[in-house]
Ligand SMILES: Nc1ncnc2c1ncn2[C@@H]1O[C@H](COP(=O)(O)OP(=O)(O)OP(=O)(O)O)[C@@H](O)[C@H]1O
């Protein structure tokens with residue numbers, strides 16, 4: 001459906017963005033171009049709809065050399081989701097979505113019907129969203145509209161340049177699933193650009209891994225993962241997994257065992273002694289079934305014992321994080337306020353571990369030394 | 378012997394009530410001179426501004442020249458133009474145009490230049506022709522900046538047009554200069570007041586135009602229109618359903 005034959009692109013300033021690219025995207029195939037920033041993904045995509053002209057080689061869409069087609073006509077027949085989304089702020093959602101049908105001269109009744117159909121498809125209530133402006137939408141909604149705009153005239157080929165780029169991992173995941181689900185019925189030929197390996201592996205029929213304008217490896221997600229062709233591919237698969245950590249990521253990788261775990265029935269004087277011996281400020285109280293009962297703070301425990309109180313009276317339960325609800329940012333903020341272990345539980349109140357400033361620091365060191373390696377490379 | 382001393386306001390009211398047809402006629406002239414000047418400015422500057430966005434080097438030269446006209450004192454410019462166009466309204470209009478060029482040209486140019494390239498790229502990627510990109514994306518996005526430039530130009534023109542009579546043109550300036558010559562403040566006011574009101578009205582009018590195009594208001598209008606059409610459609614639907622029921 002989309003064929004690259006020895007396609008190169010040299011920009012006027014001499015930058016060789018794409019070098020001798022050969023690629024054949026079959027009808028109904030979902031191909032994901034992936035690679036580090038600047039490797040030529042966007043350029044490859046833009047050459048398909050002639051936003052950039054290839055400087056050598058040949059590109060065919062649906063069997064026809066794109067040089068023989070008027071670029072305006074060519075573009076109206078190819079869906080395009082631009083990297084920056086770029087919904088026009090002065091047009092309503094409906095007008096944004098309906099632009100290509102309007103350019104193609106559909107009558108307004110048909111356009112309205114198509115817009116509503118697409119909004120419903122994306123899970124957006126037409127009555128509510130039709131006349132909104134882009135700046136009245138959330139990030140995820142904007143991205144959805146960007147995708148709908150590309151689908152409006154039902155083009156057989158759709159180009160998507162990091163359509164879910166600037167989203168939090170959860171919304172991103174939802175939109176990826178939606179797109180995958182949607183395309184089961186639409187069977188579009190899709191060329192999709194990303195630099196997120198998880199996204200590529202999740203969506204692609206075929207992953208095309210690029211570096212410096214060339215293809216390093218091409219294959220199904222399984223092939224890429226099971227038989228990485230070289231060190232670059234291997235490190236890219238690995239590195240990219242790490243790169244997906246953000247302040248919005250789950251806390252899971254920060255969890256570690258508490259320094260002191262005590263049972264609810266233990267003698268508070270013993271507990272105090274152990275804490276003082278080991279120089280610990282906190283301890284976690286967990287019952288036999290693994291449920292979190294609360295935590296102990298050294299000063300509170302001391303005060304309670306002075307007043308001849310029980311362990312139960314020394315337990316505090318107001319500072320904790322729930323794994324399913326909290327992200328790294330929350331943990332970092334709590335630690336900045338008070339630098340003591342934070343217990344993490346799941347929704348069932350099962351104790352999972354603690355997050356400390358130490359675990360955050362280790363993560364930071366790992367990331368710093370990794371980016372150092374990248375610089376040296 | 379002397380007529381009893383009259384207050385300024387009495388003088389003003391008397392003058393106006395005796396001379397209102399003349400004041401009205403001069404106001405009309407004033408509007409015409411300013412209107413023609415603004416129209417010519419728009420006809421020149423908006424296409425020129427659009428053209429200049431494609432010729433960066435030329436743009437800095439042209440805008441530099443427009444800037445120079447701006448700095449010449451208005452009376453001096455009018456006086457100088459007597460040598461070119463002779464005396465009369467043509468001369469005045471021409472000077473006013475030279476004056477108004479800068480804000481309109483500059484705002485058209487910068488307004489268009491400030492449209493994010495990404496918006497244009499999206500438009501091109503969807504298959505708009507260059508003309509469609511200009512009309513559907515660039516101009517609408519630059520519109521409020523352009524209208525702001527027109528507002529400034531219009532207010533200046535209406536104000537400066539009072540000087541037109543100094544070089545043999547018409548307009549409310551005649552009253553002002555006559556009043557100054559005769560040391561009759563009420564006559565000066567009879568000229569200055571309508572000129573001020575005109576400027577304020579024009580400014581407000583253009584501001585309303587600016588607001589009218591504001592995307593949020595437009596979206597609301599669209600929504601309302603759509604809702605109205607919807608209800609019309611529903612009303613039409615009702616008899617249709619009844620007919621079906623009858624047939625059954
Ligand atoms: N108009 C241009 N003129 C000169 N060089 C360019 C131009 N556009 C892109 N390049 C260069 O071509 C190379 C490939 O750019 P491209 O935008 O295709 O990268 P990308 O893989 O999409 O990166 P990213 O993931 O950051 O979007 C880069 O080195 C870039 O600097």
Ligand SMILES: [Mg+2]
Nearest residue numbers: 041042043083
């Ligand atoms: Mg890119």
